[in-house]
Amino acid sequence: MxxxxxxxxxxxxxxxxxxxxxxxxxxxxxxxxxxxxxxxRQAAAPRLIHQRISRKIFNPICNFLQGKRCEVFSAPFDVRLPVSSRDPDKIDTVVQPDLCVVCDPEKLDELGCVGAPDLIVEILSPGNNKKEIQLKYEVYETSGVKEYWVVHPDERTLLIYTLETGKYRPSRLFTFGDRIRSQALPGFELDLNEVFGEL
Structure with a gap:
């Protein structure tokens, strides 16, 4: 048929x-x-504040990872989250996180990443669909993404979900004055004054 x-x-x-x-x-x-x-479908190109926040998170992570095995990528970058196969007909989830860190080079190919990145950062936009946000949370959790950051540009906040025994545990809500640490990237710290300042 x-x-x-x-x-x-x-x-x-x-x-x-x-x-x-x-x-x-x-x-x-x-x-x-x-x-x-x-x-x-993406509603429109990201706003200026979205791009600035993305850069202010990407650059420190990129600098921290110099000489290390992990790599950081920014959208557009396809992340395929298959259940158990690399067969294109069996993969039904392809996302483009704003930022992602992949520490296993075996997951990388010419088309992007196959399997769960170690860290995903999503920066919310006015066009984000609530269903899309919920589905991504569920997919990242079930796929084994170790750490998932959700950044709210207008509220200047960041929330970290850390995977523990297959379920996400949320952090408190971080904002100005906070320095955050990543369990997925031991030793990495991010000053949110630098991320949210001068936007």
């Missing part, structure tokens, strides 16, 4: 379940993510 994706090169919003194989066939001018087979 012929499927819609056999005829077109872009997803149809209300058609069933998509795979990474479908994702690779689409020719789109916009960035999309695939979460549990559902397509989420």
């Amino acid at each position: 012929e499927k819609p994706q056999d005829k077109v090169k872009e997803p149809i919003a209300d058609y069933g379940h998509y795979s990474y194989a479908d994702y690779l066939s689409w020719q789109l001018d916009e960035m999309v993510e695939l979460i549990r087979g559902n397509v989420f």
Whole structure:
């Protein structure tokens, strides 16, 4: 039986379940993510504050990782979260975190990352869909992402979810005056005055 994706090169919003194989066939001018087979389109380019915060987190992590095994990547960078296979037809989640750190080079290939990064940073935008946010949390948790940071630019806050025995444990809410430490990157500290200052 012929499927819609056999005829077109872009997803149809209300058609069933998509795979990474479908994702690779689409020719789109916009960035999309695939979460549990559902397509989420990015509403618009990130705001200026989003870009500044991303840079202020990326640069210290990048400097810290110099000479180390781990690497940090910024969007657009595909992270495929398969259950147990590298087969594009069996992968139904492809996300583009704002930032991610991968410490296992075996997870990297020319198309991005296959499997859970050690650290993911998501910076919220006005266009973020609540369902998308919830689905990402669940996918990151079940896929084994060790640490997940959620940054709220307008409120100048950062929340860390740390994976413990398969479930995320939330930190307190961090803001100005706080220095945060990462369990996924032992020895790394981030001064939130530098992240949220002069935005």
